Amino acid sequence: MRKVPNPVQRTHAAQPPLQAKAKPGPSRPPSHPWGHRIICIAYPGAMSLDITGPMQVFATANDLRRQQGMRPHYRLVFAGLQAGPVTLSCGLSIMASLGLAQLRASRLDRHSTVLIPGGDGVDAAQHDVPLRAWVQRMAPRVQRMGSICSGALILARAGLLDGLPATTHWCRLQELADLARDIRIDGDRLHTYDASDPRQAHVFTSAGVTSGIDLAISLVEADLGRAMALAVARHLVMFVRRPGGQAQFSAMLAAETRHTPRLAQLLDWIPGHLGSDLGVQRLAEQACLAPRTLARVFQKELDTTPAKYVERVRLEAATALLSQQQASVATVARLCGFGHPENLRRSFHKALGVSPQAFAQRFGTG
Template structure:
């Protein structure tokens, strides 16, 4: 498979590089931001280069299943300059597959799946935004690879590829430090496609250009934290764990108490070892880790509403000391409680 060129931060060398084509494939009811977000990053890189007296590096192409108008999920219409059958792709091309409501039909579209399979070995890079990963998975292109997608699609993605390595908290799986892994890649929910595009710009044109683009778009070059900070932490419902239903309903009302394995076992009327086994079988985790996640979710709610100080939140949610809360936040959300409160707190 063709591999990307190593990052080059030298302006003169960058100017000498041949241009790079970026093709984003739209389909009915694709999410507009999955398309326009990444493409604006590449367009802004061209604008920054223009102000530096350099030629544009990226040639942007909006393609559709067929040439012509495509209605996106928000009702916006875009015009695809090419249909898949009209596209002729050179090696120096990046192809992006967006997600959106229309992915339910797009992932089962035989023409799109066959096209993706055909171009994968020919282009320099092939990636997806959000639930667009389902198209790559159904085409057999994610087998054995690390992958992510929108947090609500992770389980579906895991069932579509063999030996897939799901990382639900990564914003994207593009890694410029490991060229062998960057031919095919995925990104998480919606705006993570912008994070992905910034990383591609950094690989193509150097960190200085990525910083300039991020500054122009008022965004992080590398966003702190992963997508877990934007999603519900506890996906398991009590209906999925019938033997634990009463215990799971009881735990949130006792977060400030001692919720060790002995206390949980007594409440569930089960021996501790049996309780641990049932948790693993029905929820895929241990009692201790489950309690920690419930406590983190409760802390998230309090911090986002700014109802109490961090020290008070730590005490109310059963962490005791703020340092324990900080460690759990970093482990679960990859951000500190203070950073979370500043970023997402109301008021």
Template sequence: LVPGGDGADAAAADRALRDWLCHAATQVQRLGSVCSGALVLAHAGLLDGVHATTHWLRMAQLRQCSPASQIDSDCLHTYNPAHPVQSRRFTSAGVTAGIDLALALVEADLGRPLALAVARHLVMFMRRPGGQAQFSPLLTPETQHAPRLTQLLEWIPSQIAQDLTVEQLAAQACLPPRTLARVFQRELGTTPARYVERVRLEAATALLSQRQASVATVARLCGFGHPETLRRSFQRHLAISPQAFAERFGAG
């Protein structure tokens, strides 16, 4: 695995390193990268014809230096154990996406139960699939257009299992509850409670789509408490039950 970081550009310009990587590519079972390490592989010509990604800040640079690659700006990693090419040559987005890549490798070699056990040991919320977007569709626009709420919106997903009352949210944002409600309505067009429900719903759909837990466990982990509360939220927003969602959209 070729790491990224501040030294990625210098490494990409190192001819001796590029030659060594090209030789290593013929000897190893797998060759991949984390974050901007994809630029090193690209400069060595090792991503030609390969589905590739990198950190979103480096995406334009990757496209420029590897025009023969199939660049995907909206995924966490490109490892696919069932693909003849992507199982041997792959890339990942930012540093945390490299953890998802590593877990995918563990799952391919040693099975899903062990990969989930490792994720729990690392205190990760879940093992994310490689095709998941680099940005949350719920949280991306808010952090751009609601600067007063940025820190609170980044804090909420890590606390969804807790009882997030308006008073608790207001205390975290250092605002009176009524002021917080007005700011949410003005900048996000919704109430704090409805926003929290949307974040919980997104987390629940991610868990159910990967079949990482039962409906009852998902309800508890995502802060819904009781499965019936989760079911009502699914019906209200998605017009489907959690169980039907897992059966229809869940991983094999």
């Protein structure tokens, strides 16, 4: 009969561990499902595309992960100098859910990336003392801190670019150089992020406007792998990589590989070798097919010849480089495999009805 109270006694004894488990300890992972915070700092007069472009890349990566049955990786946070609506240079207002005062160290850690946009408002923002102090204080705490376009001026004012390569919008390069203590200005790069270099993987910059999208794609590649970066680029119908001096890769052309299984590897290989010999014999060797067989497969699956397909990829790469206005026509002709500028000019006139120079003037981001 004395054994009856024992279960009650054991039940009471078991309660403290249950209570302890119910209280999240400091080592417990955060309750939200995201693995990495992307904090974009908005300020009055910032350029809308500097903010929405990169953030859409991360949002698309989340969407694609959901479609694959995985949890989203990124938590997107819009922060302002103060919480509330922020009017951008185009007149669009976005809502900053947090102000700098709320973005304390407890909210930022090694799983956070801070992005600072550019725009007309950077002239005032770079002299904002609280913003500069916040950037200096938080940079050592976060995994990454980068700038879009002229946002590089804010990082430079905070002393974070000393000893590092840096770029910005072409019209702000001289202003950035004037701030230099030991900044290595590189106006030909789309961005300076380099996952293989600890310093350039921690603090980095990007060139004008749409280069922030290129930067975001590179960050996705570093976080989630090349396959996801390529999937995001294809979904957004953009180039997955546009680094100066390297061949471009078109999402529109890459999408064709899904419908051409016999040519898939070859079509993925071509954009990275545009400056090389891409004659039928070389393509056939790469595809492990006889030249005549290769020609038949191209005609059947793509309704074109190997030579016309290569010219199409080269032309698309050239239009991308010229639209960025970061290389001369002669350099674009060499990088894209046209050799002489006259060959590039003939290709442009045949396909687009304009010269390379006229195309750059009409459609260049500058």
